[in-house]
Amino acid sequence: MKSESEGVRGQVFWLEGNQMPTISEDGSQVRKGKQAIQRTIIIYPLTKLEDAQLVDGLFKSLATDPIKEVTTDENGNFSLKLEPGAYSFFTKEEEGLFANRFDTEGNIQPVYISKGEWTELEILVDYKAAY
Template identity: 55%
Template sequence: MNVGDFLIGSIQTPRIAELETDENGRFEIELPIGAYSVFTVEEEGYFANVFDQYNHVNPIQVKEGEWTFLEIVVNYLAVY
């Protein structure tokens, strides 16, 4: 197996936004109310490792007047 086996090559839905994390790996973005998938961009593709019961990839729900917390654990190179 190589690194690319754990990454997503292309995403078939429109990209809504792209941003970079701060020096601590934190990020924030203001988005319209709705449902979104969040990915990290890696050298060989996109990474996400969370799926819901409907097979939505790394899903988040943005609601009016609320913050949505998301912790992304990039672990595709981890050895346990």
């Protein structure tokens, strides 16, 4: 979608507990679903895993400084104008920052913004889930 501005928009979800499929009494598979949540998203310049301290699934420190932040609404939705470029996205949790996607270059939760385009992003906060 072309427009006169660019940025990112999307939704944040929470997932916890045992995510292995189970069989209900009627024989069908049952999975616990993800829930939309309100979170603060902190945006950093594109950051590599080697430039961050990861402890128990959460990032405790990063070698870069944050650029922007945005808080989702109660349904987990967010929208943020950003200049074209490459960024790392983290959610703010009680014990640190969370991100769970990495590219082949070792970049943490990479998001690429192109001129005149809005990037769609779904963030799944699942550090308390077991697969």
